[in-house]
Amino acid sequence: MRAVWYEETGPAPRVLQLGEMDDPQPGPGEVRVRLHASGVNPSDVKTRAGLRSPIAFPRVIPHSDGAGEIDAVGEGVPLSRIGTRVWVWNAAWRRPFGTCAEMICLPEAQAVALPDGTSFEAGACLGIPASTACHAVFADGDVTGQTVLVTGGAGAVGHYAIQLARWGGARVIATVSGPQKAAAAEAAGAHAVVNYREGDVANAILSANSGQPVDRVVEVEFGGNLPVTMAVLGEGGVIASYGSMADGEPKLPFYPLMFRHTTLRMLLVYLLTAQERAQMITRLTAALEEGALSHAIAARFDLADSARAHEAVESGHMIGNAVIMID
Template identity: 70%
Template sequence: MRAVWYETTGAADAVLRCNVLDDPLPGPGEVRVRIRASGVNPSDVKARSGARGPIPFARVIPHSDGAGEIDIVGAGVDAARLGSRVWLWNAAWKRANGTCAEYVCVPSEQAVPLPPNTSFEAGACLGIPASTACHAVFADGDVSGQTVLVTGGAGAVGHYAIQLARWGGAHVVVTVSGDEKAQIATAAGAHAVVNYRSADTATAILDATGGQRIDRIVEVEFGGNLATSAAVLAPGGVIAAYGSMADPTPQLPFYPLMFSHTTLRMMLVYALTANERANVVTRLSSALEADALQHLIAARFALDETAKAHQAVEAGTLIGNAVIGTD
C-alpha cells in the first residue's frame, strides 16, 4: 500500500515520507478499511513535530481521523460489515498506524457506519472535530431551551458545535475574530455573532441575548476567555473546555465560580469513556442522517502532499478542516 510515515519527529518536510509498505491484515476483532480520505488535525501535527513528546513507535503512520470502506474483517467480526462505508475514530491514538495510508486496521467498534448522504471527506472530519463538538455540547444532556455560547465559532470544532447546539434546540451565540468568520458562523446557524476584537466581549454577548446569561460555553480558549466566561455564565452554568493554548496555566477565580455553582468540564476526545463515545456516535449519526450538518473543508491534498497539509494546519490560517485523499 501507499502510505505516509515518519521515523523521527521534526519539521513536516524533513521527516514525512511517502512510499510503499506491506498491506496490513486485521487481527481478531478488527476490520481493515480502504481509506478514501484522511483528516489532518492540530494534534497530528503536534505529535509529528515532537511537541507531544518523543516518537512512541519506531515508525508512525499519522492521523486518527479517516473514512473509507471495510474490505476485510478479522476473526469474530460479522462478515456483513464487508463493503460498508465507515468513519474512524482514534486510529492513531496510542497506535503506530493511522489513516494516512491506503489501508488501516482498527478494532471493529472504531469503524462507525457512514450514512450514504455523507461524503468520505466529511467522514474524515468526524473523529476529532465533530466528536469534540458533540461531546462539548451534549456531555451533560440535552440543550433544548438553553443558551449556548460557542467561542471560536469558525474553527473546525466550533463550526460543528454551532450546528449541533442549534440542532439540539439551543439558542446559540458565537464569538469570532473577523467578518469572514462571522459569515461562516451565521451560515452554520448562529443566532448571534460577536466579534471579540471589536467589542467589550462580555457586554456584547449579554446584549446579543437580551441580558439572558449563558447556560453552557463550548470553549476553545479556557484561560484566555475565563474573565469573560465568569461575567456571562448563568448560575449553575457549564464551561466545556477543549483548549487553552494562549493561557495553558490560568489562574482560577475559585470563589466567584464556586458561588455561581459553575461546572468546569475539561475534555479530551481521545479519552472518552465507552458510554461517552456511544453517546457521541449516536448523536452524530442522528444529525448526519437528518442532514443537519455542513462540513467545512478548507483544503484538500493528495497523499504525496501530506507535508504541505501539515504545514497548512500548523500555519493556523485554514478556516475549516484539511483533508487528504488517498485515491
C-alpha cells in the same frame, strides 16, 4: 499499500515520507478499512513536530481521523461488515499506524457506520472535530431552550458545535476574530456573532442574549477567555473546554464559580468512556442522518502532498478542515 510515515519528529517536508508498505491484515476483532480520505488535525501536526512528546514508535503513520470502506475482517467480526462505509476514530492514538495510508486495521468498534448521505471527506472530519463538538455540547444533558456560547465559532470544532447546539434546540452565540470568520459562523447557523477583538465582548454577548446570561460555553481557550466567561455565565452553567493555549495554567476563581454552581468540564475526545462514546456517536449519527450538518472542507490534498497539508494546518489561516484524498 501506499502510506506516508515518519521515523523522527520535525518539520513536515523533512520527516514525512511517501512509500510502499505491506498491506495490513486484520487480527481477531479487527476490521481493515480501505481509506478514501484522511483528516489532518492540529493534534496530528503537533505530534509529528515533536511538540508534545518524543516519537512513540519506530515508524508512525499519522492522523487519527479517516473514512473508507471495510474490505476485510478478522476472526470474530461478522462478514456482513465487509463493504460497509465507515469513519474511524483514535486511529493514531497510542497506535503506530494511523489513516495517512491506503489501508488501516483497527478494532471494529473504531469503525463507525457512515450514513449514505455523508461523503468520505466529511467522514474524515468526524473523529476529532465533530466528536469533540458533540460531546462538548451534549455531555451535560440536552440544550433545548438554552443559550450556548461557542468560542472560536469559525474553527473546526466550533463549526460543528454551532450546528449541533442549534440542532439540539439552543440559541447559539459565537465569538470570532474577524469578518471572514464571522461569515463562517453565521453560515453554520449562529443566531448572533461577536468579534472578540472589538469593544466590550462580555457586554456584546449579553446584549445578543437579551441581557440574559448564557447557559453553556463550548470553550476553545479556557484560560484566556475566563474573565469574559465569568461575566456572561449564569447560575448552574457549564464550561466545556477542549483548549487553553493562551494561558495553560490559569488562576481559577473557585468561590465565584462555586457560588454559581458551575460545572467545569475539561474534555479530551481520545479518552471518552465507552458509554460517552456510544452516546456521542448516537447523537452525531442522528444529526448526520437528518442532514443537520454541513462540513467545512477548507483544502484537499493528495497523499503525495501530505507535507503541504501539515503546513497548511500549522499556518492557522484555514477556515475549516484539511483532508487528504486517497482515492
